[in-house]
C-alpha cells in the first residue's frame with residue numbers, strides 16, 4: 001500500500017484552518033479559510049509530477065492552430081506591460097513555451113524558461129542562449145536581474161508557489177514588475193460549475209486561485225499588488241462547442257463541434273469570451289518588505305500603478 005502524503009496546513013499561508021471542499025478523481029481538494037486558496041491536499045512525488053508534465057505536453061493548447069487566440073491575449077498584455085514600464089528593458093517569461101509571447105514583446109531584451117525541451121528548442125532558435133531549458137528552481141540567478149517577469153498559465157501548476165515567488169523576487173530589479181495570469185475560481189462560472197469547472201484538473205493544476213488568495217500570496221511574498229484585469233480571450237467557434245461538450249462525445253454540443261470542424265465557420269469565426277475565468281494580476285517588488293531595517297522611506301510603488309480595474313465584458 002502506497003503511503004499517502006497530505007498537506008496538514010495551507011501550503012501558501014501556513015494556516016491550519018483548512019477543510020475539505022471537493023473530491024476529484026483520487027484527489028482531495030481543501031480550502032484555506034484564512035487566505036481562501038483551494039489546493040490539492042495530496043503531496044505529489046517528483047515522478048508523479050514528471051508524468052503529468054509529459055502528458056500535458058502531448059496535447060497542449062499551444063499548437064499552431066491556436067496562435068491567433070493566444071496573440072489576441074498577448075497583444076493586450078503587452079499594452080499593459082508597456083503602460084506600467086514605459087522605459088522597456090529586460091523581460092523573463094517563465095513557462096515561455098515556444099516563445100510566442102516573447103515574439104510580441106519586440107524592443108525588449110527577451111529571456112525565457114521552459115520545462116519542455118521540445119518547446120525550449122523552438123524558442124532557442126529565436127532567442128539563443130536567453131532561453132533556459134528546465135525548472136525555474138534551477139534557473140541561474142546570474143541571468144538576472146530583470147525589469148519584468150511574466151508567468152502565464154503556469155502558476156497553477158507549481159508544487160510550491162511560495163518558493164517560485166521568492167525566486168522571482170531574487171530575479172527582479174528593485175521595484176521590478178511581475179504579471180501573473182491564472183484561472184480565477186472566484187468567477188460566477190466557477191461558482192456555478194463547482195468541481196466541474198474546467199480548470200479543476202488535479203494533478204495538472206495543484207492550486208486554484210481567486211483575486212483574494214493571489215493578492216494575499218503576493219503581498220506575503222514581498223510584492224505590492226497594483227491591480228488585476230480580466231483580459232478577454234477569443235476562441236474558435238468550434239472550440240466553444242468542444243468546451244460545452246465537456247467529456248461527453250455523445251452530447252449534442254459535440255455533434256455540432258464535429259460538424260464545424262474543418263469548416264470556414266468553425267475555424268475562422270472567433271468568439272470573444274470574458275467570463276472573468278482568467279485573471280491577470282500585476283505587482284511590484286516591494287523592497288521595504290521582508291527586511292526589518294527600521295522605518296526608512298515608505299515604498300510608494302502602489303502609487304505608480306493604476307488602480308485595479310477590469311476591462312471588457
Ligand SMILES: [Zn+2]
Pocket residue numbers: 010011012013014015032033034035036037
Ligand atoms: Zn492559506
